[in-house]
Each structure stands twice: as structure tokens, then as C-alpha cells.
Amino acid sequence: MEAEQALLGAILVNNDAFYRVSDFLEADHFFEPLHRQIYNVAADMIRAVKRANPITIKTFLPEDEKIGEITVAEYLVKLAVEATTVINAEDYGRSIYDLAIRRNLIGIGEDMVNIAFDAPVDMVPSVQIEDAERRLFELAETGRYDGGFSDFNSAVISAIDMAAAAHSRDGNLSGVASGIRTLDNRMGGLQSSDLIVLAGRPAMGKTSLATNIAFNIAEGYQFEVQPDGTNKAVNGGIVGFFSLEMAAEQLATRIIAEQTEISSSKIRRGEINDSEFEKLVGCSQMMSKIPLYIDQTGGISVGALAARARRLKRQRGLDVLIIDYIQLMSGNKRTDNRVQEITEITTGLKALAKELNVPIIALSQLSRQVENREDKRPQLSDLRESGSIEQDADVVLFVYRDEYYAERAIADVDSKDYEKNLIRYEAGRGKAEVIIAKQRHGPTGIANLAFQPEYTRFSDLAEDSHIPEQFE
Structure with a gap:
């Protein structure tokens, strides 16, 4: 939680901190649901070349939600006040990412144990092994194993990268x-x-x-x-x-x-x-x-x-x-x-x-x-x-x-x-x-x-x- 708070504070104080972690860190890597919302809103605003700070993003977050005794708006200000430096932002980002991967590993491990204990009669062990190996592979490759939609801009960038690779490769x-x-x-x-x-x-x-x-x-x-x-x-x-x-x-x-x-x-x-x-x-x-x-x-x-x-x-x-x-x-x-x-x-x-x-x-x-x-x-x-x-x-x-x-x-x-x-x-x-x-x-x-x-x-x-x- 402390690492998540420190990173979000750094991003709210200096938006350049976002670009130090954006290539590997996703909102789903945060443990606290509110932190996921803050990171998502801040990311959208920064990518749109808008300023993301406690004042600009509070309107996009639930007003009536409380964190202990303080409101979301007060919590955002607290994050900014106690922010770490931009230099440490990447280290905190890596720590959040690694902890998210560990939580996913724990989930896969618990599923393996539970399924092995309560496996249906028609489920052979090899099927469970293949399923576990698939999930582990996906986790190793992407750091996440949930699917979902991606924006069209990402597909366009991939298409341009493919064309650039073809242009530089032997035989085009x-x-x-x-x-x-x-x-x-x-x-x-x-x-x-x-x-x-x-x-x-x-x-x-x-x-x-x-x-x-x-x-x-x-x-x-x-x-x-x-x-x-x-x-x-x-x-x-x-x-x-x-x-x-x-x-x-x-x-x-x-x-x-x-x-x-x-x-x-x-x-x-x-x-x-x-x-x-x-x-x-x-x-x-x-x-x-x-x-x-x-x-x-x-x-x-x-x-x-x-x-x-x-x-x-x-x-x-x-x-x-x-x-x-x-x-x-x-x-x-x-x-x-x-x-x-x-x-x-x-x-x-x-x-x-x-x-x-x-x-x-x-x-x-x-x-x-x-x-x-x-x-x-x-x-x-x-x-x-x-x-x-x-x-x-x-x-x-x-x-x-x-x-x-x-x-x-x-x-x-x-x-x-x-x-x-x-x-x-x-x-x-x-x-x-x-x-x-x-x-x-x-x-x-x-x-x-x-x-x-x-x-x-x-x-x-x-x-x-x-x-x-x-x-x-």
C-alpha cells in the first residue's frame, strides 16, 4: 500500500513520473481498488496531454466515498503532499508490479490445490497440469492472464511496427x-x-x-x-x-x-x-x-x-x-x-x-x-x-x-x-x-x-x- 501511495503521489505532483512506469505497469497491478481508479484517470489525462493533479482528477472519482475519516478529494491531496521524488518512481512501480505477479501466482497455486482436492471424476491430472502450465506461461509472458479489449490505437501502432519491420528485413x-x-x-x-x-x-x-x-x-x-x-x-x-x-x-x-x-x-x-x-x-x-x-x-x-x-x-x-x-x-x-x-x-x-x-x-x-x-x-x-x-x-x-x-x-x-x-x-x-x-x-x-x-x-x-x- 505504501508503494502504491508513494507512486501515485509522485505522478500527481509531476506527471513525468507516469512515463517512467507506463510501459510495464497497468491499473490492474494495484491492490487497492481506489488506487486503480486514480491511476486509470491520471493515465487517461496524461496521455491526452492534460494536467493530472488532485484538483483536475477529483471530479472523475466518486465524491461520496470515504477513506477512513477523509474524503477522496482530501486523500488525493494527502498523496500529493507525502509524494516521493520522481527518481524513485520506477522503483516503486517495479515493486507494485512484482507484488501483483506474486498475488497472481498465489491465486494459481490455490486453484491448483483446490482443483486437485476436488477434481471431478472425468478430469485426468494431465488436463490440470496443462491448464496450470498455460496460466503460468501467460503470466510469465504478459504479467497478467485476464483477457479484454484493447483500444484501436494499439492495433494501429502494431500494424505500423510490422510495416517498419518488413521495410528493414531482408526481402522486405x-x-x-x-x-x-x-x-x-x-x-x-x-x-x-x-x-x-x-x-x-x-x-x-x-x-x-x-x-x-x-x-x-x-x-x-x-x-x-x-x-x-x-x-x-x-x-x-x-x-x-x-x-x-x-x-x-x-x-x-x-x-x-x-x-x-x-x-x-x-x-x-x-x-x-x-x-x-x-x-x-x-x-x-x-x-x-x-x-x-x-x-x-x-x-x-x-x-x-x-x-x-x-x-x-x-x-x-x-x-x-x-x-x-x-x-x-x-x-x-x-x-x-x-x-x-x-x-x-x-x-x-x-x-x-x-x-x-x-x-x-x-x-x-x-x-x-x-x-x-x-x-x-x-x-x-x-x-x-x-x-x-x-x-x-x-x-x-x-x-x-x-x-x-x-x-x-x-x-x-x-x-x-x-x-x-x-x-x-x-x-x-x-x-x-x-x-x-x-x-x-x-x-x-x-x-x-x-x-x-x-x-x-x-x-x-x-x-x-x-x-x-x-x-x-
Whole structure:
């Protein structure tokens, strides 16, 4: 109480004291309700470039309220008379903030104890752990865990900050660069709080594209130290990769094959010479330094995944999260209705993207109905098991390689369309399409990429204007 009184007195005597604490101290951090009202009124007046003192703010406070034997107006004068100096204002502000955080911790602790004692029969302990971890994470990130409205001016300032960051970042992108220029130009990079669904039929290369993007972002990571001592990514980022299908070493093998241009099948079989082995060792030393973290837990629930993602952001930082893939996840509540479970998963992932303020790339399977069409390019209706994937996603990308289908078609040499299929195969060899089927922030369309299956590598396709002149 003494710290609150001292700070409010300093603000009423010299309004400059407010700016020493306004960047971290909110009205809700005050313990005494009247102090919250005084701080709120004073803050509004000071931000409006008006003088805040006992005379100007008393009309905005309840006249009939008593503090002991004195009125609110007399209490304001008492605060001003007994005010501390402006120099100490920040110290008092920090003390008030720290005590508010402790009160919130006490509240979370009491809730944990009470719920553990009186938990309903159908509430498993893991659910309580995830809820407690979520509340603790939110407290650690923001110092508060209550939601609410924010004024539009704050949103405008954030939008301008994003534009300024895009102007100064490599490639002038507002989001995190995927390292594939053709894709970045169409999407403006991977946008914070977006749920990006990357889907495709088996063998199209969706996992390969995800690992390519993960490595490009982690390799390009550059940061600057903020005034509070934390690191902020200025290029690239820290990547978390949930590999529900493949083991961590299989994922690493793919990335090593891509970087060294040594076939992953040769690496697995040990069919490499000494010079290739040296390339592998050199690549592994480089990769050991990049901020790419892999979790290979299979069948993880959306709640457990969220808890681990929060922990990663708190302990090491997090700029992009990748999940391979949605259909291998489970909901927090087991149910026989798979469509309902997928809906819970995608809703949870979108909420997590907003909470962590990072882009989440979630891979997804497509239904077999694609194979029954003549044109096998995927459509939004092909997303498997639930329309919620299309609904909750901010961006939907489909990976399509016509080379794969043409190669299967030319296997039948007796087919009447053999020549036609051969031409189609030659035209599509080494190429892939990333179809942007949905994008909240920009246009849909097709990004044409190059694909090297032996190295599982996607890259930008060389434009005709950049290819050296050919001579017969």
C-alpha cells in the first residue's frame, strides 16, 4: 500500500513520473481498488496531454466515498503532499508490479490445490497440469492472464511496427521468410499468429517442403538484444518441429541429404566414400549450431503439444512451429467421432498460434478422392476428415507434382496415350507446384518450384530470363 501511495503521489505532483512506469505497469497491478481508479484517470489525462493533479482528477472519482475519516478529494491531496521524488518512481512501480505477479501466482497455486482436492471424476491430472502450465506461461509472458479489449490505437501502432519491420528485413517481408523466394513473394513470408495448413497426397513431398522451410528459417536466424535482455529475431527464427511420423534422426538425415547433395538412401545404406563422409561431418557441425528443435512424440494431444510449445518459447524462444501431421494428433478428450476430434485439434492449433504469436505450419493428408479425378490437382474439399481444417486455417497450401503421376502413366508402354504421357513427364520433371488455395491476407494462385527428389529439396525455379542463352 505504501508503494502504491508513494507512486501515485509522485505522478500527481509531476506527471513525468507516469512515463517512467507506463510501459510495464497497468491499473490492474494495484491492490487497492481506489488506487486503480486514480491511476486509470491520471493515465487517461496524461496521455491526452492534460494536467493530472488532485484538483483536475477529483471530479472523475466518486465524491461520496470515504477513506477512513477523509474524503477522496482530501486523500488525493494527502498523496500529493507525502509524494516521493520522481527518481524513485520506477522503483516503486517495479515493486507494485512484482507484488501483483506474486498475488497472481498465489491465486494459481490455490486453484491448483483446490482443483486437485476436488477434481471431478472425468478430469485426468494431465488436463490440470496443462491448464496450470498455460496460466503460468501467460503470466510469465504478459504479467497478467485476464483477457479484454484493447483500444484501436494499439492495433494501429502494431500494424505500423510490422510495416517498419518488413521495410528493414531482408526481402522486405512482413513475416518470417521461408527461404523460398517464389513462395515468400506470394505470401509476404509466414505471418505471426497464422495457422498455415500444408497438404498433399503421399509422395508429393509435403514433409520435404516443411523440413526445407524449417532449415532455411533456423539457418538464417539473426537476432538483436532488446532493452529487457531478451532476443528478438530480425531475420530467420527459432523453429520447433513436432515430428509425429518420423524419428528425429530420419528428419536429420533428410536435411543433411538436402544440404550435402548426397542421396538420403545412400546415407542410410552407408554407400558413401571418404569425401562424402567429410561433407556429412562438416554439415553436421554446422547444423549443430542452428536453433531447430525436434519433438518426436507420436500421437501427442493438442493440449500436450501446446504445453511443450509454451515451454520451448519460455526457455529457448520460438518464432515458427511446424507439425507433421494433423491426422496423427489426438484431441484432449478421446472420442469415436474423428471429425469432431480433428475440429478440436485445428481450433486448438489456431488458438495456440494467436497465443504464442508465431506462425504454425501444420501438415495434413488429403482424401483419396483426388486419385479418382483426371486432373489430380488438390482442392479445398479434398482436405481429409474435417471441413474445420479449411475453416480454421489462415492459409492452405497444396503440394502437387505432375511428374509423379506422369511417371506412373508411362510405366504402361502399351498405352495408347504413352507418347502424350511421355511428353507430360518430360515437361514436369524436376518441377513442383505449391497451390495457394486459401489466403486471408493475399491472393490465391500457384507458385512453381524446382524439386530434386534424390535430395528431397525444394527450391526456386530458374526463370527463363535468368538462364544463359542456348546455342545449337
